Amino acid sequence: MVERVNSMAASSERKGSASNGYVMLVLMLALLLVPALVYIALGEGEPTLIAAIAGVVVILFILTGFFMIQPNQAVVLTLFGEYRGTVRKDGLHWVWPWFGKEKVSVRAHNIHSERVKINDLRGNPIEIACNVVWRVADTAQAVFDVDDYKEFTNIQIEAGLRTVGSRHPYDDMSDDDETTLRGSGDVVNRELIVELNERLQVAGITVDEAGLTHLAYAPEIAGAMLRRQQADAVISARRKVVIGAVGMVEDALQKLSHDGIVELDEERRAAMVSNLLVVLCGDREAQPVVNTGTLYQ
Known part of the structure; x- marks a missing residue:
């Protein structure tokens, strides 16, 4: 496990607050009509110019507060360096222009x-x-x-x-x-x-x-480790073959003795065990040799 020493306080996400962006969009579009209404009411003149300039300033002010959140996206809000929450709801939102907005993808x-x-x-x-x-x-x-x-x-x-x-x-x-x-x-x-x-x-x-x-x-030892793996595999396989062969020889001797097929002294038992192990553990097919005499000749 990894041990860490962390002296700083960990931040924690909390829900942020933002206004409905669609409502603010309708309000902004409505402000576009103000200069036109002033012009209709008063005609050309200083009031109309002032209304037009004020409308443009207000519209630009509102525009800087919009932000869009896509699905599986979040926006971290800050106010003069202070964390003010995270907005995760997708759609069009609006906050005061002096809020800092940083988008963070929460997708995989x-x-x-x-x-x-x-x-x-x-x-x-x-x-x-x-x-x-x-x-x-x-x-x-x-x-x-x-x-x-x-x-x-x-x-x-x-x-x-x-x-x-x-x-x-x-x-x-x-x-x-x-x-x-x-x-x-x-x-x-x-x-x-x-x-x-x-x-x-x-x-x-x-x-x-x-x-x-x-x-x-790594390439520098790949060849040596491959030979080592092959040797380990051969040794493991040989071990299983020998264990199986010993079990088969033991079963054969017990069967011969139990059924009374042949009586074997210690020397003949040793010879039979040797022959059976050679046959069972050999890599090549055994070649039988017919012996017409006896074990002692």
Whole structure:
């Protein structure tokens, strides 16, 4: 687990307040009629000019307060540097022009990390990469608690991938139920999700999915590790063949003795065991040899 010391107070998202933008749009259109009404009532002159200038100023003032929110989008509102809430409702909205407005996408983002070279638990250099699906859960933390939440996310994904990758060996040919990067994909993916969520919590980011997309030995040891894997596989297969052959020989001797087919002394039993093991464990098909004499001739 990652230990962190965080001395600053974490921001927390809260609902912001904004006026209905469509109502303000109707009001703005209505103001366009004011200069025309003044002109009709008073004709050309200074009052008409003043009304026209005032109407333009008011319309420009209203225009600067509009903002549009698309689905799965949010706007963080600030007033002279103070956080005043987040608006998530899609549609046309309006706030006073002196409010700061910063749009934040709360849609799911997909990142495919670069291949990074790390050392696994046994010290073997490997190449690893992952795919991560993340989204902004707390807009206040994403905007105010980190400098650039997208860059922060990219860096933490690589750091989390290095941490999880170094916890386990690449592969293990033994019979132990050891977690490996190659053979325990579900376990490693869950660990990666937990690790990334812990790292990105400070930025208000939630990781929904994460999984390894590339896993291989580094080029400088790939050939040696391939031969090692092949040797381990041969040894493991041989071990199973020998264990099975010994069981079959034991069953054969017990069957012969139980049914009274033939009586074997220790020397003949040893010879039969040797012959059966050669037949069962050999790589090539056994060639029978007919012996017309006895074991002692």
